[in-house]
Amino acid sequence: MAEEGQQHPLKIYWIMWIALFVLSTFSYATDFMDDGALRTFLILLFMMVKAGGIVWIFMHMGWERPALKIAILGPPVAILVLIGLMALEGEYVEDSRLEHYGESTFEPKAVPHH
């Protein structure tokens, strides 16, 4: 299959395209929800489903051999470690700033309407 390149029926692209439109509408709709765990969960859920669809269908990763899949999709998992470390570090830096400099005295301006 790989020798002849990635040829697939057009239908699957149309379905993916429509799915991306619907999922993006859902993503945008989360902006009208109240902040909370549910909203965060939905933001991440729609993000991952959209990203998965783009990589799997549009970028044809779903049809590639496992050798390429693992070489490309494996290494980014390491980023999760960086996210974890930096989240911890961020909390620590915030705590030490609060301890040494106290609460922020910054008075934000109201956002103008356009």
Place this chain on the structure above:
Amino acid sequence: MSEAVLDNEAQGTDGLVEDWSRDKQVFGVPWGKAMMWIFLLSDTFIFSCFLVGYMMVRISTTDPWPNPSEVFALEAFGYPVPLLLIAIMTFILITSSGTMALAVNMGYRKDRNKTFWLMVATAVLGASFVGMQAFEWSKLIAEGVRPWENPFGAAQFGSSFFMITGFHGMHVSAGVIYLLVIAFRVKNGYYEKRGGNYEIVEVTGLYWHFVDLVWVFIFAFFYLW
């Protein structure tokens, strides 16, 4: 582009072991595609570093973080609609990903005319995305947002915004040029003289879909979170 060589019938886990262990070409794809994937992998790390950096400064600042929903709102029909322009930009980029996917398909069918026009449509949509981003930037700059300060809250908001969207916009701009170069080569028969192989359209498509992919993450983490 060289022909892909893969004389390996094994599938699944056996195929994986075979591909990596037989002292021959590992990936059964043309080298252009393998190299594009490896470049995109390195680009994934660059964008991840930006987004993780953004997370870190957002967590660690003691100044209030501005609400992106308000900062990026636009007045429409007399009401401020949150993230209006950003939503339009998102849909434009998705549309361009769709036209690109069709262009790849038409390329493999050797329909040069359709491939050309679909790639041009993708480039036009990409250029309009960059145009809207320029509008967004100039609006925020006019309101006093800078990479080092921000009247609506934490200064780090300005730094992350210009850094992340700027780097992404640069990728889109480069992609528009890349698309146009390949599109005109498809049209003028450049690849016909090289064996009529249109795998290059798929390689270009990989880059373009990646730009859309990065926007999915920027939209979720920077604009919605």
